[in-house]
Amino acid sequence: MDSIASPAALQGVRVIEMGQLIAGPFCGKTLGEFGADVIKIEAPETGDPLRNWRLIKEGTSVWWQVQSRNKRSVALDLRQKEGQDIARQLIAEADVLVENFRPGTLEGWGMSPDELHALNPGLVILRISGYGQTGPYRDLPGFGVIGEAMGGLRHLTAEPGRVPVRVGVSIGDTLAALHGTIGVLTALYHRKVHGGKGQVIDVALHEAVFNVMESLIPEYSAFGAVREAAGSALPGIAPSNAYPCQDGWVLVAGNGDSIFKRLMTAIGRQDLADAPDLGSNTGRVARVGEIDAAIGAWTAARSVQQVMETLGAARVPAGKVYTAKDIAEDPHYRARDMLLTQETRDGYSVEVPGIVPKLSATPGSIRRSAPHLGDDTDAVLAEAGLTAEQIALLRSKGVIQ
Template sequence: MSSDARTDPPPLTGLKVLEFGQLIGGPFAGKILGDFGAEVIKIEPPGQGDPLRNWRLLRNGTSVWWQIQSRNKRSVTLDLRQPEAQDIARRLAEEADVLIENFRPGVLEDWGLGWKQLSALNPGLVMLRISGYGQTGPYRDRPGFGVIGEAMGGLRHLSGEPGRLPVRVGVSIGDTLAALHGVIGILLALYHRKVNGGAGQMIDVALYEAVFNCMESLLSEYSAAGVIREPAGSALPGIAPSNAYPCSDGHVLIAGNGDSIFRRLMETIGRQDLAQDTALADNEGRVARAAQLDEAIGAWTRLRRVEEVLGTLQAVRVPCGRVYSARDIAEDPQYRARGMIQTVTTREGDMLEVPGIIPQLSLSPGGIRHPAPRLGEDTEAVLASLGIEGERLSALRGARIV
């Protein structure tokens, strides 16, 4: 059978994951594991559940963000502040392969659910801990959200226009980067467990460190020459020409920074003089005259509509693109052709378009097996697997432990 026709089970089928986190960092990591077949049991506090259920746009009382973040998960309500709920959580952790949490350091230890306690019960457990500043160091006890990690990691300093107030990227990028690093850590730890006798381990991800890890040569430039990289707006410092340029009806991004690409770009916009200028034959020379090149490109784009600019430059193989809004994404054929927009039916019966699965695996692709759960809808089934049912379950409900 050809690989194109074959579809194996998702690669994480059979993996049991407990998710103790709320909002973004921890739950995003759980989402990725769930997309690729893991059984993810999300522990939520009784009553309101994860606050993300009520964030941003609501539809029929539930956040549409929740429908993305919590797909392929099961919801169990436990008030982890209560000893009986902590006992149940420990029993679930004994059977889990992975536990994800993003509480402030020390909270789970206070509940008897820290790494030392749980790893003693389950030596094969892999535990991902996402926090603002990590589990150690002088800042460990400070509260930290993604925006703080983005600032400390160096990203906020570079965001925005020169001389103006730094701006937010527009999404919770700090949390997402921490989650992605956490998933990498989980997969590495699972591989280590497989080849090294079954031992689990703890993964410590700090929000600011996840951002810092993506800051390219920021620190090395300072170390080597005392250079502090500054905000550059839409330009790409040290690489030219690469910027956003105005059109008569919007903006386009043009990356003309390859040597041969640069020549084609200059010829296309009618600047043979710049195309043939030997001082501009390499990136170093172009960076020295970046402002001149941006002015020349902008003078050409301002007289044209976005579609004309894109069509002209794509025809001569110059990388370019429009600045996409949500509408542009929803209407784009490339997104549709690659399955990056999928339609789900929520538990409330709504039809909703959501992002597809990434990365795309050829033999064992991920998928959306079931929509995001209602609060606590899996509590009875999961607790029954531990032998907790009937009068015992009713008593727990009466005490609002579940």
């Protein structure tokens, strides 16, 4: 595990995570990496379904090893009143509550924001849901992929005229988690500076996606323009596309005026480099098909390595399309500690992504490996003031595990 000399940036902040799968837990992961004490409440017997998602090693998903590092697991049945009472007891001493249930779930357990703020006025409550806590769609079920569709992203992720495709990861959930993290940090700052009161952060999956859709709506508002799918190209900016090589693909971003000239010179097309109408983006967009064809013809006769060396020497931004193997073997990733070796509680080591962003004085760290279900139940409840006899009684009733 990493070790750092400086106190962690969020040391002393306690987070109760009452969510599962991706959006809420990714926020908890991020806060935990910077020092927050994240207590994850999971259902007894089953736990977070992410424990069993995708590839399994020694009975547990390797994804879990990343998503739940730096967390403590409390197996607590929130369907039982005694479980709800314990949750309230833990929340009463917390700084942040993260949940990504369907709207109304907390209220059904007697844990509405008003009730929780009466118990803990400084509590910051992050609520991530498909459509938000208000509005006509609030009660509809929503996953990240639905947020990507409603947020406008899926309409653009396709080759023209072909079926919209997902980007390959749960980007809607992760965007919601990152927006939620921003909200938590902002609310904690506000609490510290402006009187100690907590507040509710309402993050909808589709709104988090919509927030990164750049000029989509202004273009529709000003021109009635509906942006359409454009494959790997960047519409209205040229040249910026993926081009085939003999052994793979490269992305080339030659859309700066001076960069375009260097790119055309590097590929032997001085005629295009010197063309007056191609000296600005507007002219290049008008002839983008011709430009893309010229670049593609040049890359197709070369290997990825040859293309990268030539364009690197010409100071043209270009990048190989990486696979997991490429990332794992890349020296730049390792030089920046973006590939770390993490010990697991199942007795093996696994390489995992490093920590982003990188802070100079209080960098994030991996302090503890991802827990088994209920690993920390007794310790957390003892910290909350329960006696060994009370904990044993709760276990006999199936309230905890």
